[in-house]
Amino acid sequence: ERREVAAWALGGGQVRYSVPEEAKAGTVVGRLAQDLGLEAGEPEARRLRLVAQGRRASVEVSGASGALVVSSRLDREELCGKSAPCALRLEVLVERPLRVFHVELEVTDINDNAPLFPAARKNLSLAEFTTLPGSRFPLEGASDADVGANAQLSYTLSPSEHFSLDWQKTEEDSESLFLVLRRPLDRETMPEHRLVLTASDGGRPSLTGTMELVISVLDVNDNAPQFNQSVYKVQLLESAAEGTLVARVNATDPDLGMYGEVIYEIDTVLPPSASDMFSIDTNSGEIRLTGAVDFETVTFYKLHIKAKDKGSPPLSGHCKVLVEVLDVNDNAPEVWVTSLSVPVPEDAAVGTVVALLSVSDRDSGANGRVRCAVWPAAPFGLVATFAGSYSLVLREALDRERVSEYEVEVRAEDGGAPALRASRGVRVPVSDVNDNAPAFAQAVYTVLARENNAAGAELARAWAGARWRAGGWRAASSYVSVDAESGRLWALQPLDYEEVQVLQFEVRAVDAGEPPLCGNATVQLFVVDENDNAPALLPAAGGGPGGQVVAKIRAVDADSGYNAWLRYELWEPRGKGPFRVGLYSGEVSTARALEEADGPRQRLVIVVRDHGEPARSATATLSVSLVEGAEAALGGAAAAAAAAATNVWLVVAICAVSSLFLLAVVLYGASRWAPRAAVLSGPGPATLVCASEVGSWSYSQRQSRSLCVAEGTGKSDLMHFHPSLLKVCQTRRLWWWQSRRHYLLLLRVAFC
Structure with a gap:
């Protein structure tokens, strides 16, 4: 059943309502549409909407009636806490035309919260006989979440002949609450007193809250604290974090009250350097780690713990806590190079020791057992000499010309889980030994040089550190020189194509090794002709x-x-x-x-x-x-007489020429089958000059010294030759002829 419990007021475009907290869902707060001046049936047509500001509104506008109703639980303490009054600001939007109205909703308090003490029970310890009557002990009051009269509290104490309650309220609306001792306590008569403190609020009806007071009567201090065991043994991982609980010790005192309350403290720590590694809670006896432990530094700790009561003077008891540190795999292996013998000669024998290595791991057990390997696996390997020591040895033959330096990595891995790894790089250079003779890029080099070059001109540059020697008919050293350091080929004198066309010689490259090695190459120097001779x-x-x-x-x-x-x-x-x-x-x-x-x-x-x-x-x-014609005939007769006088010589010439012909055939066959190198090395001019049928001169690549005269116009003319050509004829005696009518001509040339 819906019940209207709100009042409203309209003024200045603002509507104000109030509703009690905990109102049920559906409770009508106010007739919003009517209070805003909207006629019946208009709210739905004009789309009346509610916009909450700040806190959750927990109210809504009914679309049909335009009423403001409660939509969910209203809890003033949740919405406003101790603030009073508790007002919610809302905005209402009206469309067609768009207008905004401000609605303020006040949630009023009801007495729905009982007083609440900080604890349901409070313990007090009072010494027998030593606590004087009139002693006051402060108590914490209760709190009430309501406001106003619903939060006004009053206190009462259950009946007791030993205790009473003193409650005072000041003008500043603060209060003080004390438990007052009226009569001396006797532990032997009553060791404990249980009282109930009740707080009541000012609501109608009133709500109450209670707290139990347990007063323990303390005995005199006639017993020292006693630990439940004299020695505590603890194992602690070295990876334990700061604040880790190491152990909890416990001591009891048969006395009561403060004489039975025990305070714990660490008396001594061994080793003394670890005095700040542990702490103990004075009340609970919990020993916690305050620093980092390291198995590799200290493996065992001994703590002397003292427990004392609060007597005057206090009495104390003692125990020992033995802490054993357990190893964890927190140290990676370490690799050192203790000796290194580099560079390694490339002809070093397999098994040669290159380096000595030392490997260690600060952990113990499986965590400290280290396995080693070398990478790459070739050409070096590891050999274990004794515990923690290895030798880096040569496993395969080296070749500096293929690999001049190795970057070797020694990898170590321990047996922990997970395993830790470390590595150490070793640079191993390979030193050269003289195991490679100098090698030329090609066996034969061809060099072209124009004739008439200047003496000292560079002809080619091919080799470094070379020495040469010449071969062939004529020493090449009179023409060229090879620089021993730079490999430059120099001309010692101008070259003359008409004197020499081809020079062939050998160049030898010698290294500086012990013993030195050498390599050879052949150089063919071709002289290129220039037009330096006039006809x-x-x-x-x-x-x-x-x-x-x-x-x-x-x-x-x-x-x-x-x-x-x-x-x-x-x-x-x-x-x-x-x-x-x-x-x-x-x-x-x-x-x-x-x-x-x-x-x-x-x-x-x-x-x-x-x-x-x-x-x-x-x-x-x-x-x-x-x-005239007669003179010409006389000249012809004289010529005939001269020809008759030489008939004898003609016969001799025919025989000589026939012999020369046979010799020419033999020499020609020998020149065809002779090695080409010998031909290329000849010092004479490499030309064959012939007269064609029209008397012109042509050039041939035949490497022989020959002169032939072509058949002219049918006349037996005597040809006159340059003296240098006649010298060639006398030297070589190699002739060519084409018909028997030139025998006399050839004979005369041969004996010129």
């Missing part, structure tokens, strides 16, 4: 009648290839003269029939050029005299 003219040969060759200009060039390829040009006279010159043959022939108008003498200027860059040239002047 050299030879005496010209005479000619014949018109329309045929008048003369043949002959020239040679000491260069090779394009540098020695010659061409002939008629420089003077220019225009349509009676003569012309072959571009590559050098043959001067008549361009037309000669006439008297041409004159008895012609002067021809012929320029000979090579194909070098830049081109070099030479100039030849040819004088041509015209004679």
Whole structure:
């Protein structure tokens, strides 16, 4: 059944209600919609909403009626505590149009809390006969959570002939409560007094709270405290944290009261340095850890405990507490390198001791047993010598050229659970021994050098710390030098392609080891030709009648290839003269029939050029005299007589040339099968100069010293050669010929 218990007032846009605490859910606090001036049926239409400020409202607005009702339990003590009055501020929102109304709800107190003492029981100890009548003992009063008259308290004490209650209230609304002794206590008559202290509030009806007073009558101090055992044995892990309970000792005193109350204290601690490691609760006898224990430092403690009563003078008893510290795995292994023999020669024998190691663990038992290993597993290993000592030894052969230094890690692990680990790095450098001969990147080096290089010019740089020696027909030391430190290849003198085309020699690299080792390489130095020789003219040969060759200009060039390829040009006279010159043959022939108008003498200027860059040239002047036909015939008869005189020599020449031909065939076959290195090492010019069918000069790669004359225009002209070429002919005696009509020509050249 709903019951309206609130009053309201409207003014200044604010509504105020009051409701008693503990009102049931659904209790109508006030007709909010009506008090706000809303007509019936409007609250739902205008959406009346409640917004609480601060504390939980525990009220709500009914959507249908617009009334403010209790929604949950209202507890003034929970909402406001001891504050009075207890007012809740609410806001009510009204839509269409939006308006805000302030509602204040006061929760009034009811006497729903009984007085409450701090403890349900209080113990007092009073000595017999020594406690004088009139002695006052303070008591703690009760508290009431209500306010106002509901919290006004009064006290009463259960009837007793020995005790009374003294309760006083001051103007500041504070109170004092004392238990007063009226008659002396006699322990033998009554060892204990039990009284009930009652507190009553001012509510209607009144509520009460009680506390039991237990007064113990103390005997005189005629007994010392006694421990329940004289020795306490305790085991304590060294990992125990500060504040850990070590032991609890207990002593009793047969006396009563303060003479039977025991106070505990630590008398002495062994070792003395641990005096601040333990503490004891003076009342409970609990011994707790106040510092960190370390098994590796102290394994055993002895504590002397004293218990004394509160007599005057006090009496005391003693006991001993023996604390054994148990080891835990709190120390990782330690690894030291006691001796290190480095660097290690790369030819050290397997089993060589590189380092001595010492391994230890401060823990004991399984926690202190250490296993060791080395990483990487090769090429070193560990050998246990005796307890805690190891040797780092060589297990495999070393090669400094492959690995010049090792970072070895010695790993140690103890037997604890979980296991602790430690490691120590050892750097082992490998020292070199002379076990590798110098090695060149390639067996044969090819060097190109232009001729006419300056003396002292650097030709190549390839090797360091090298010594050389030359091989072949001619000592290479007259041309090149190898620096022993830098490996630079120097030219000792300018190179001349016309003198030498290929130098082949051996370079030896020698290290500084004991004994020294060496390596060899072959150097092939190819001289590159430059156009440094101009064409050299030879005496010209005479000619014949018109329309045929008048003369043949002959020239040679000491260069090779394009540098020695010659061409002939008629420089003077220019225009349509009676003569012309072959571009590559050098043959001067008549361009037309000669006439008297041409004159008895012609002067021809012929320029000979090579194909070098830049081109070099030479100039030849040819004088041509015209004679009558009879003089020409007389000259031919003289020539026939001279030919008859040399017939004998012709026979000799044919035999000699045939012998030379056979010798040439043998030498040619030998040159084809000879080793290439010997060919490359030859000092002579590596050229083959031949006259083509048109009389030009060409270059061949054959490495022999040969001169051949091509078949010209069918004339047995005597060719004149440069003196250097004739010297070659005399030296080598190697000739080529193309027809028997040149036998006389070859014989004459051979004996020039």
